[in-house]
Amino acid sequence: MTAAANQSGRRPTTSRRLERAGIRDVAAAAGVSITTVSDALNGKGRLPDETRSRVREVAERLGYRPSAAARTLRTGRSGLIGLTVTTYGEEPFTFTEFAYFAEMARAATSAALGRGYALVVLPASSRHDVWSNVALDGTVVIDPADQDPLVSELYRSGVPVVSDGKPGNCPVTAWVDNDHEAAVLNILDHLSEAGARRIGLLTGTSTDTYTRLSTDAYLGWCDRVGQEPVYEAYPAHDPAAGAVAADRLLARPDRPDAVYGLFDPNGTDLLAAARRYGLRVPEELLLVCCSESDVYAGTEPPITTLSLKPRRIGTTVVNLLIDAIEGVDSGTGVDIARLFPPRYRTAGTGPPPGTLMPTELIVRASSQRRSPRTTVSPPRPPGEV
Amino acid sequence: MTAAANQSGRRPTTSRRLERAGIRDVAAAAGVSITTVSDALNGKGRLPDETRSRVREVAERLGYRPSAAARTLRTGRSGLIGLTVTTYGEEPFTFTEFAYFAEMARAATSAALGRGYALVVLPASSRHDVWSNVALDGTVVIDPADQDPLVSELYRSGVPVVSDGKPGNCPVTAWVDNDHEAAVLNILDHLSEAGARRIGLLTGTSTDTYTRLSTDAYLGWCDRVGQEPVYEAYPAHDPAAGAVAADRLLARPDRPDAVYGLFDPNGTDLLAAARRYGLRVPEELLLVCCSESDVYAGTEPPITTLSLKPRRIGTTVVNLLIDAIEGVDSGTGVDIARLFPPRYRTAGTGPPPGTLMPTELIVRASSQRRSPRTTVSPPRPPGEV
DNA sequence: TTGTCATGGAGAAACGTATCTTCAGCCCCG
DNA sequence: CGGGGCTGAAGATACGTTTCTCCATGACAA
Numbered sequence: 001m002t003a004a005a006n007q008s009g010r011r012p013t014t015s016r017r018l019e020r021a022g023i024r025d026v027a028a029a030a031g032v033s034i035t036t037v038s039d040a041l042n043g044k045g046r047l048p049d050e051t052r053s054r055v056r057e058v059a060e061r062l063g064y065r066p067s068a069a070a071r072t073l074r075t076g077r078s079g080l081i082g083l084t085v086t087t088y089g090e091e092p093f094t095f096t097e098f099a100y101f102a103e104m105a106r107a108a109t110s111a112a113l114g115r116g117y118a119l120v121v122l123p124a125s126s127r128h129d130v131w132s133n134v135a136l137d138g139t140v141v142i143d144p145a146d147q148d149p150l151v152s153e154l155y156r157s158g159v160p161v162v163s164d165g166k167p168g169n170c171p172v173t174a175w176v177d178n179d180h181e182a183a184v185l186n187i188l189d190h191l192s193e194a195g196a197r198r199i200g201l202l203t204g205t206s207t208d209t210y211t212r213l214s215t216d217a218y219l220g221w222c223d224r225v226g227q228e229p230v231y232e233a234y235p236a237h238d239p240a241a242g243a244v245a246a247d248r249l250l251a252r253p254d255r256p257d258a259v260y261g262l263f264d265p266n267g268t269d270l271l272a273a274a275r276r277y278g279l280r281v282p283e284e285l286l287l288v289c290c291s292e293s294d295v296y297a298g299t300e301p302p303i304t305t306l307s308l309k310p311r312r313i314g315t316t317v318v319n320l321l322i323d324a325i326e327g328v329d330s331g332t333g334v335d336i337a338r339l340f341p342p343r344y345r346t347a348g349t350g351p352p353p354g355t356l357m358p359t360e361l362i363v364r365a366s367s368q369r370r371s372p373r374t375t376v377s378p379p380r381p382p383g384e385v
Numbered sequence: 386m387t388a389a390a391n392q393s394g395r396r397p398t399t400s401r402r403l404e405r406a407g408i409r410d411v412a413a414a415a416g417v418s419i420t421t422v423s424d425a426l427n428g429k430g431r432l433p434d435e436t437r438s439r440v441r442e443v444a445e446r447l448g449y450r451p452s453a454a455a456r457t458l459r460t461g462r463s464g465l466i467g468l469t470v471t472t473y474g475e476e477p478f479t480f481t482e483f484a485y486f487a488e489m490a491r492a493a494t495s496a497a498l499g500r501g502y503a504l505v506v507l508p509a510s511s512r513h514d515v516w517s518n519v520a521l522d523g524t525v526v527i528d529p530a531d532q533d534p535l536v537s538e539l540y541r542s543g544v545p546v547v548s549d550g551k552p553g554n555c556p557v558t559a560w561v562d563n564d565h566e567a568a569v570l571n572i573l574d575h576l577s578e579a580g581a582r583r584i585g586l587l588t589g590t591s592t593d594t595y596t597r598l599s600t601d602a603y604l605g606w607c608d609r610v611g612q613e614p615v616y617e618a619y620p621a622h623d624p625a626a627g628a629v630a631a632d633r634l635l636a637r638p639d640r641p642d643a644v645y646g647l648f649d650p651n652g653t654d655l656l657a658a659a660r661r662y663g664l665r666v667p668e669e670l671l672l673v674c675c676s677e678s679d680v681y682a683g684t685e686p687p688i689t690t691l692s693l694k695p696r697r698i699g700t701t702v703v704n705l706l707i708d709a710i711e712g713v714d715s716g717t718g719v720d721i722a723r724l725f726p727p728r729y730r731t732a733g734t735g736p737p738p739g740t741l742m743p744t745e746l747i748v749r750a751s752s753q754r755r756s757p758r759t760t761v762s763p764p765r766p767p768g769e770v
Numbered sequence: 771t772t773g774t775c776a777t778g779g780a781g782a783a784a785c786g787t788a789t790c791t792t793c794a795g796c797c798c799c800g
Numbered sequence: 801c802g803g804g805g806c807t808g809a810a811g812a813t814a815c816g817t818t819t820c821t822c823c824a825t826g827a828c829a830a
Contacts (some may be wrong), residue, residue, distance in 0.1 A: 068520040069457040070786035135453040455816035
């Protein structure tokens with residue numbers, strides 16, 4: 001039972017193509033055990049620097065690359081993070097449809113790579129065949145559905161899940177969202193101060209968190225101020241429906257003298273509709289829409305936009321997720337509490353913990369009747385969710 | 386990390402270890418061997434349907450999910466495909482900067498998922514720590530650098546690589562690209578027919594394939610037709626430099642009466658510059674630019690654009706890659722030949738095999754002095770590369 | 771009876787790594 | 801002189817699959 005006898009029968013088959021060098025090959029070439037190789041390469045164990053560097057050199061010479069699969073199997077960590085966008089239409093991804101998603105995904109990818117993780121793009125559909133085929137350390141879910149079965153299963157099976165957008169009824173490890181309520185109230189106040197008497201809303205028919213929270217904030221504001229709500233809803237994922245809804249809103253008998261549009265294309269659509277009805281902006285119609293696009297800096301007139309700061313969200317979501325992954329080694333969740341910034345955090349002990357982030361209102365000519373200067377709203381203090 | 390924070394009852398039921406059920410547990414529960422379980426679940430082996438369905442039912446009841454890591458280790462297949470975009474600035478990704486990348490990536494993701502693969506986004510930098518940490522069945526490289534060390538190493542280590550954009554000096558399994566030369570010649574002919582006497586070019590300073598091929602085609606055309614080249618080059622990744630270059634081009638003493646811009650923002654930049662110089666489009670200046678954005682259908686006037694059909698490219702690239710992954714089991718490349726369509730394929734036996742795809746010219750008012758009607762150019766027959 | 775198949779299924783060997791445990795020396799102190 | 805602690809490194813096991821090999825059984829023909 002010598003070591004030589006043990007190692008002799010490694011590859012009796014004819015090696016016509018050259019196999020990738022494994023850790024055994026490195027060990028043999030360096031004249032040490034595989035334990036020593038592993039320790040030397042991973043900076044563990046007790047080894048003199050001389051042995052360490054020698055092993056490293058041999059590994060380099062042999063072009064040794066550790067097998068990611070084997071390492072994942074052994075350590076239980078893959079370094080992979082799932083990224084999911086809820087699908088609207090037939091296409092599984094809405095990346096480019098809304099600039100918000102694209103920017104958010106880009107930031108998330110960067111943040112993950114910066115911490116040594118890679119992002120895997122996965123469909124929100126709960127097709128097991130796809131999901132169970134990839135070992136995930138955690139998952140980012142953008143805009144989760146109200147009762148997402150996929151998220152529930154992931155969470156139940158112990159995979160950390162962090163969502164962009166406050167989740168409805170599915171449990172998540174943590175979530176991050178913009179302070180949509182504060183943002184809408186801020187905009188309504190802003191329009192009021194600019195002289196608006198009746199503010200209309202262009203909103204969506206879907207039930208996602210963003211649409212719901214924003215609409216509710218609008219309705220609450222109207223109720224508080226004593227204005228009759230004036231709004232039109234349309235399916236946000238339909239590119240053509242937005243223009244129709246904008247037209248409808250301005251055709252109403254109780255036509256508003258200011259409009260906030262919840263979705264990116266609303267700005268141009270409203271502008272076009274206003275032109276059709278001969279309404280001058282901002283003299284006769286004040287305009288604000290939510291958008292990440294800078295085309296609104298160049299429209300005639302430039303349009304005030306609300307930015308959801310997708311990059312900040314994406315970075316935060318990923319960092320939260322990786323913190324959860326690396327902080328929780330056993331099955332039970334621990335230590336997540338310290339990861340959240342002191343402000344903008346839900347106080348209660350009840351899960352899941354969430355973080356609200358401030359938005360940014362970029363004021364342009366379309367919402368000001370005086371001097372159109374670009375300015376930035378200060379972040380609002382955190383309110384209750 | 387106080388004990389209180391630690392004890393904050395997160396998941397009360399997880400006090401005992403709720404280990405994921407393994408294949409052994411399923412085998413024990415079903416009263417069969419793990420071999421039978423594996424065969425039953427994977428549709429292999431010789432088993433009566435009764436056993437098969439019973440095992441499947443037990444597995445379902447136990448919530449059994451095979452370990453992706455173990456399967457990958459055993460089979461050598463991960464179901465993961467890398468997606469890389471060459472980085473321009475500090476940001477690792479240019480996804481949103483150019484709509485082409487975003488659309489292409491989206492199509493590639495869809496195509497991969499449709500065939501059971503998932504895409505993992507990776508940086509083009511050759512940081513081993515990231516790349517070697519994930520088991521890849523193959524890689525898509527968008528716009529590879531002229532002598533990409535990363536691509537070379539991947540290819541050498543046997544990982545199939547398919548590139549979007551004809552590679553310069555690095556070996557790839559296959560590549561797909563638009564027929565840039567044909568596209569440019571087509572545009573120049575189109576502008577000539579519309580009455581252009583001196584056609585200018587707005588191009589980039591970088592050395593990627595797209596820029597190089599397009600510029601060369603332009604220079605060759607000028608030489609053939611006997612026109613003095615009139616062009617300005619600028620760093621394409623600099624968002625501000627484009628407007629300056631457009632201005633410079635129209636400020637030249639030998640001002641062109643038609644311009645083709647190679648990059649997406651050139652259309653609006655050229656339009657703005659033309660306005661500054663009081664040039665009417667298309668009466669005094671014909672305009673075409675390469676873009677995937679549909680904003681050019683709504684500009685004043687609408688601008689003729691060249692579409693690179695990113696979705697078609699993305700789908701083709703991924704299908705080619707997966708064909709290579711599944712068709713080539715040994716190290717040496719085989720069988721790839723049959724995968725390529727008979728047309729648009731390089732004839733020679735020498736690797737790497739490439740596919741040229743036709744582009745689409747969407748003709749709008751900016752490049753026509755007569756009746757501005759939208760039409761589509763027929764695909765050109767394949768020429769030599 | 772004996773051999774040949776076909777059927778249904780079990781055993782065990784990988785896959786390549788990380789890590790827990792053990793062990794041989796060696797020095798030093800009592 | 802004996803043992804405790806430290807250093808350097810090897811052995812062995814486990815991770816959870818897939819799959820190759822092989823065996824038991826019974827039916828059927830020779």
